[in-house]
Amino acid sequence: MAAEADILNLIGEQFRRLNARFDKKDVEDVDTKMRLSSIDEHLGGIMMSVAGLNSRLDRVEERLGRVERRLDLTDAR
Numbered sequence: 001m002a003a004e005a006d007i008l009n010l011i012g013e014q015f016r017r018l019n020a021r022f023d024k025k026d027v028e029d030v031d032t033k034m035r036l037s038s039i040d041e042h043l044g045g046i047m048m049s050v051a052g053l054n055s056r057l058d059r060v061e062e063r064l065g066r067v068e069r070r071l072d073l074t075d076a077r
Contacts, residue, residue: 068074 065074
């Protein structure tokens with residue numbers, strides 16, 4: 001009977017360790033998901049900024065083209 005109790009205690013201890021590891025892993029998973037969400041939001045903001053810069057650059061190119069045409073600085077194409 002003592003051997004069975006020792007085995008049950010050993011199994012119980014192993015389950016407690018596993019449960020502790022799973023709990024720690026769950027917390028790490030939540031932290032990882034939060035960080036990924038934050039990165040997604042930041043990346044979205046960067047993409048919006050790039051789109052805005054591209055739009056401004058397009059307008060500058062258009063204006064420069066008009067200036068070049070007015071001053072006859074364009075290459076013959």
